[in-house]
Amino acid sequence: MxxxxxxxxxxxxxxxxxxxxxxxxxxxxxDFDPPGIGARDFKEMIAIQTNKMKIKSIYKEIINEILSVSNLNTFEEIENTLKMKYKSLDIKNALDIIRECDLSPGKNLKKK
Incomplete structure (x- = not known):
């Protein structure tokens, strides 16, 4: 490159x-469509997709924290790390938003 x-x-x-x-x-x-298609990795793909969503800023903040910490692998680890700063329900909702992300955004593109 x-x-x-x-x-x-x-x-x-x-x-x-x-x-x-x-x-x-x-x-x-x-900015390519579908969102996330040009991402270099899954974290970047999730960040691109969630940044384009109309969600509460608190959820975006939590998602960015989850994505920036590399050793958070389970819900328990995420909740234990973030519970001092955020409400458990907000953490759960942010994780639900992450689960909604399309990890294969180009899969359904049709060939011309």
């Missing part, structure tokens, strides 16, 4: 640094 970015930099006559080009490419890719 670096060689492609180098080509883009050359076309743009080095007007923009590589990190800015990459950041903007990720914004474009994250």
């Amino acid at each position: 670096d060689s492609e970015i180098d080509e883009i930099e050359e076309i743009l006559e080095f007007e923009y640094p590589k990190k800015d080009i990459l950041r903007n490419l990720f914004y474009v890719i994250h």
